[in-house]
Amino acid sequence: MATVRKAIIPAAGLGTRFLPATKTVPKEMLTIVDAPIIFYVVEEAVQAGIEDIFLIQGRGKTAIEDFFDASYELEDRLEKDGKTYLLDRLLKIRSMANIISIRQKQPLGLGHAVLCGERVIGNEPFAVLLGDEIMLAQSGKPNATQHLVNLHKANQSTTVAVMNVPERDVSKYGIADLSAISEGYFKVKSFIEKPSIAQAPSRWAMPGRYVFSHDIFTFLKEAKQSLAGEIQLTDSMNELAKQKDVFASTFSAERFDAGDKLGYLKANVELALRNSELKDDFSKYLLELAQRIKG
Ligand code: G1P
Numbered sequence: 001m002a003t004v005r006k007a008i009i010p011a012a013g014l015g016t017r018f019l020p021a022t023k024t025v026p027k028e029m030l031t032i033v034d035a036p037i038i039f040y041v042v043e044e045a046v047q048a049g050i051e052d053i054f055l056i057q058g059r060g061k062t063a064i065e066d067f068f069d070a071s072y073e074l075e076d077r078l079e080k081d082g083k084t085y086l087l088d089r090l091l092k093i094r095s096m097a098n099i100i101s102i103r104q105k106q107p108l109g110l111g112h113a114v115l116c117g118e119r120v121i122g123n124e125p126f127a128v129l130l131g132d133e134i135m136l137a138q139s140g141k142p143n144a145t146q147h148l149v150n151l152h153k154a155n156q157s158t159t160v161a162v163m164n165v166p167e168r169d170v171s172k173y174g175i176a177d178l179s180a181i182s183e184g185y186f187k188v189k190s191f192i193e194k195p196s197i198a199q200a201p202s203r204w205a206m207p208g209r210y211v212f213s214h215d216i217f218t219f220l221k222e223a224k225q226s227l228a229g230e231i232q233l234t235d236s237m238n239e240l241a242k243q244k245d246v247f248a249s250t251f252s253a254e255r256f257d258a259g260d261k262l263g264y265l266k267a268n269v270e271l272a273l274r275n276s277e278l279k280d281d282f283s284k285y286l287l288e289l290a291q292r293i294k295g
Contacts, residue, residue, distance in 0.1 A: 002156065004125050004149045004211055007050040009041055010113035011131035012058035012104040017259060026061045027259060028131045033271045033278070037258045038064055040134050040271075042096060047137075048145035050127060052098045054120055056113040059103075068099040109230025114212075115220040123214050125152060128233075130208030132259030134267045135251070136274075144251040148211040151185070151249055158216060158240060159247040161209040162186070163255065167197055173205035174234035176248050184250035188241045193227050193234035204248065206234070207255050216240055 015027030022030075028038040038055075045053055055064060071090065078087040104116050114128060127145050137143035142150060144161055151159045162176055174193045178186035191206075192199060219236035226232050240246055256270070257263035272282045 001153070002125050002213075003049075004127055004152055005050060006052045006054065006121055006124055007045045007127040007129055007145075008054045008056060008114055008117040008121070009038070009045070009129050009131050010056045010104075010110055011038065011061060011064060012056055012107065012113055013132070013259075014058075014107075015259070017261065018264075026063055028061075029063050029067065030258070030264065032134065032258065032264075032267050033275055036064075036067060037134065037264075037267075038067065038131055039093065041129050041131055042068070042099070044135055044137075044143050044145050045127060045129055046097050047143055048127065048149050050097060050145070052100060052120075054117045055099060055101045055131075056104050056116050057101055058107065065099065065101045068094060068096070070094050108225065109228070109232060111220055111223050111231035111233040111236055114233055115217065115223075115231070118217045118220075121214060121217075125156075125211060125213050128208075128210040128212065132257065133208040134256045134258045135207075135209065135253040136256070136267075136270060137253045141252045144207075144209045144253040144255070145211075147249065147251050147253075148209060151247065152211045155245070155247055156213070157245045157247055158210070158212045158237070159249060160188070160206055160211075160237070161251050162204040162248040163207050163250065164203050165205040167200075167203060170200040170203055170205065171196055173207075174232075174237075175200050175202060176204045176206065177201035178204050178248055181247075186248045188237075188246040188248050190241055191234045191238040193232045207257075209251070213244070215244065 011028045015022035018027050029036040075090060102116050104113050135144040148159050171194050174191055175195055176191050177189040180186055216236060219239040223231045223236050226235055256267035258267050272278045
């Protein structure tokens with residue numbers, strides 16, 4: 001039985017929504033409390049049992065691989081200064097997983113980014129985590145990727161996370177047409193990328209967490225550029241669903257689209273409230289702020 005040990009994290013986007021910051025800093029390196037967005041995504045993968053993480057990157061993104069690399073000078077300084085807590089944190093980050101970086105040489109979209117991982121994934125199932133979505137697991141519950149990995153263990157088929165979105169938002173996402181198997185678990189009939197309200201078969205949107213069987217590559221290799229001139233992952237998933245069983249599931253984690261300014265700010269607030277150093281003072285501040293806004 002094939003277990004999921006590998007993950008692809010596409011991180012090649014230009015991050016135009018965060019200009020001017022992203023002129024020099026990759027959007028995945030923008031900070032949430034005290035760690036970059038990509039840290040939380042990699043942490044989710046590692047907690048789900050992933051060992052090898054393939055970052056699909058564009059030009060100018062070397063800061064991401066440097067973040068997961070050793071920094072001897074800094075580590076030496078922290079050790080000499082007795083800052084063991086910080087040192088331990090850095091050492092943990094650089095041994096979290098095997099981080100392998102792959103260049104996407106043309107900006108041809110998400111489907112193309114995933115296809116860039118074909119040779120390294122080989123014949124195994126693999127997870128895909130979009131690099132600007134943060135999923136915060138509820139305590140004691142599996143995180144979103146872990147949940148998909150668990151389902152894949154049982155169904156041995158491509159399984160994707162879905163969430164219900166308001167009608168006005170269907171045109172922002174890949175949307176799935178589903179038939180229910182049990183509460184929150186579905187068989188997929190079809191997928192469509194960013195449909196209009198009139199075209200949308202449902203309000204079940206894909207938030208960017210997937211576990212694929214390797215046969216998705218058969219379809220990605222054949223895929224043509226479509227919406228926005230890009231090779232859309234959703235198109236190949238739709239082809240896959242015509243021929244094989246594909247499943248979808250809701251998830252309990254809280255999701256933040258950190259690639260969007262409001263989502264990014266919300267993720268900062270939520271994670272600050274979960275941070276033992278900050279939570280007391282920060283929640284006091286938020287309560288005062290709420291009073292001020294109301295008054
Ligand atoms: C991508 C995918 C889309 C998915 C979305 C989640 O779109 O193409 O299917 O629903 O991520 O955020 P993007 O947001 O990159 O345009």
